[in-house]
Amino acid sequence: MLFLNNALNHGIFTPLGTEQVAETGKSILFLLETNPGPGLGILLAYSIFGKGSAKSSAPGAIIIHFLGGIHEIYFPYVMMKPMLFFAAIAGGVTGTFTFQLLGAGLSAAASPGSIIAILAMTPRGGYLPVLAGVLMATIASFLVAAIILRTDKSEGDSLESAQAATQAAKAESKGQETSTSGDVKAVTSEEVQQIIFACDAGMGSSAMGASILRDKVKKAGLDIPVSNKAISNLTDTPNTLIVTQEELAERAAQKTPSAVHVSVDNFLATPKYDEIVSALSGESAGVQPINQESADAANTESNEIDLNQIDEVIFAYGKARGSVTMGEATLKAIFKNKSIGIPVAKEANDQLGKFNVKNILIVSTIANQTEVQKYAPNAQLLIVDSLVTTPEYDKMVARMYK
Template sequence: MDDAKNKTSLKARIQKLGTALSGMVMPNIAAIIAWGLITAIFMAEGWFPNKQIAELIGPMLNYLLPLLIGYVGGRMVYEERGAVVGAIATIGVVVGSQVPMFLGAMIMGPLGGWCIKKLDSIFQDKVRSGLEMIYNNFTSGIMGMLLAIVGVYVVNPVVNTGSMLMGEGVDWIISVHLLPLANIFIEPAKVLFLNNAIGNGILVPLGIQQAASAGKSVLFLLESNPGPGLGVLLAFTFFGKGNAKGSAPGAAFIQFIGGIHEVYFPYILMKPAMFLAVIAGGVTGTFTFQMFGAGLKAAASPGSIIAILAMTPKGSYLGVLAGVATGAVVSFIIAAIILKHDRSTADEFEAKQQEMAQMKAESKGKETPTNLAPADFSGIKKIIFACDAGMGSSAMGASLLRDKIKKAGITDVSVTNTAVSRLQDEPDLLVVTQVELAERAAQKTPSAVHVQVGNFLNSPRYDEIIARLKTETLINEETGAEPKATTGSELELSNIKEINFIRHDQNIGTSTMAVSLFKDSLHKAGKKVPVKAVRLDELVDSSDHLVIVTKEAKKNLDIRYTKVQVLVVSDLLTDEKLAQIIAGLA
């Protein structure tokens, strides 16, 4: 048991290191894009050369970007005091450097935050009242000065040498055309771990260093290429089964245009053979990029085709588009072959999806719950989605739950998103994280209620969260009340814009037949109100919607919805109340 615990903790520590690297770069992607756009547009070989504006390129690359990274790195460790000391420490490795000092900033920023945090833990409680400002300012200034000097004489030479060696290593790999083999590791690591740690923690700093001297870098395209993921999603669109086939077109749009690559990860996990498709697509795409000599001026984030084209220098559009296209085609062909030979039914296919989610959770030392673990949801006022970098997938997950909460009529709960490293423990908090980050989230917010999901963009946990929140609301209300509407005469039918039939059992035939009979009766009565058979989680919580349910289904309806008008019937097909409704409709 202890071995398993230690093993899990080791994985969490390794993951934390990769997340820390990407966490320093991700908040500064906008600044990197600004530098890339200025370079692509205004440099001597750019679209609109402008010597005066181009003078921004060097200072931004050599000073602004490293200092921003150092500032964020220090803030990750010790908030604002750590951020200031981290930035001061970073200037020590920046001055006199022969290469853009991104790696040095990733060292000095967190080091500065850690040093001032340790100093405060020793002396801050001993400071007399009234001397706090003197202590804070002078300790930060002195610590920053000392670390800057260390940066000049120790870290700068080491990082300079290391950066040049790594740059020469990358150049050699490119020269012997072995770079495509990197995708053998990149594509699975994106899905199984965290893609931000690879792209923003490793490839972006090396790519910027290469682009500073060569004008562009193919390293920006290795992880951000949307082609392999697009190919898999298109294969599911044409040859998939069940929910995977139905959701694939929307996922393809989000992935290719929106740049959120996480949407295709569950499709890979539900059928592990798909790793072959994305690996082959990634290798093919990178080989094509190299063959055309393609590259980007700066990082494309998110990995959208729009962002990629915006960062493409003049003369590289054909190569970039060719690499994306060939990656998608190869990935599509292999994924299509895999799906065509798949003998499972839609139900079996979905069962494998759950099985893969369980396997992934177990590989991280966790279990994927079939429903929410017992927890006190009373008093929850804030829900935070926490992911690796606090952008991308967590933002979309927060948006999805926010919409569900709005439709459920819950008005006193806010939903936001952030990076897991920036979580803060506070009362009345619910934290939603992916399984891989659950351990770290629990460490950061021990007082919060925690919910784990396999995929931010498509999780049954969201409906369970809504149900639990609604249950807590109902518990606080007066109990034992009769249903708000059980007869047709008690309903306000003048403003009804849609009628929904809800079934209690798993047989769709009854509700479908009920809708058909009700529509016929409406038509004969000359009424034109839309009638639909819907699932419980598809309802819109609005007073202009009339919901027709059986007594058994009414209980679940009360948990989730408060504004809809409800008619409880003994039978969806023959109850006499249905005729009263038709007569009362406008």
């Protein structure tokens, strides 16, 4: 929660844990930072006792956190209610105590910190202690968070504001400027022949970020490969664009001085991807990111969507459907909480023709907007920046009752 989780895990716990593995075959140190229990308990509490967009987005965040191993997803939820630091502490202490009591340990570092990676690194016969520690951590943090959220009488805080505050605090804790501006002026199609997303482990959020940009590059008609790697595996090759998080930019630059570097504050939600695509497409630096005007128009239209006239909501996807599945789960949770009986499903772009009627609402991202309008021009369209954390779902539901 001090935003030094990667530094602690890879800089301290991993080297010490590796030494213990050589001696005993396992180490509890690999479980201290990667335990998803504390965050899972907090997100479960928000799913039941939260308010507003925080409650509606928590189920999707649970999938990203617990299965995807991206623990940073729950930080904004704690920043919204600082008292929840005690829930995170209670979960961490309880989990560590249980690990120690039962002799739990992993044979190698689990990265990202998902339950899947953790179980993959659990020695044979050691599953029960590991799962017990995760479960007890979840229960402890859930109970403390539930008490805090149930006794909180304030109105629902803005999740978007908390996310911005989280990014600022993360940068400040590492001695960085909190500005999110980035320089993509050096990015040109002549200078860039490949794009690499680099992070500590080369997995998790960097893989998802690479998938997002890969889709944007493909839709722009650019033949540029996009991949992801750990910073330690980078090689200094020219004509390469390295995309990193801001706190890792200096390390990446030292490792690959010949490459072009762009840093972002969040691999999963940043406007710089559109700027990169625009630069690679040869558009001037002063031009707005691609699709910006159409996105603004679509967002204006979304303000007029009347759910009373909608018979079904469809989430559209191309090749990747991960964020669509999470978005679908988020909207289903909102509808269930508000007792709205409109069915929600997901469908591939090329199957949208059967939904090409005005009583169908299709939800998509800016990158996928052109494909959706190609196959279902008559359907109502809601374009969002993020399928999981967008505030548009709550606004749309609120309008339903006016």
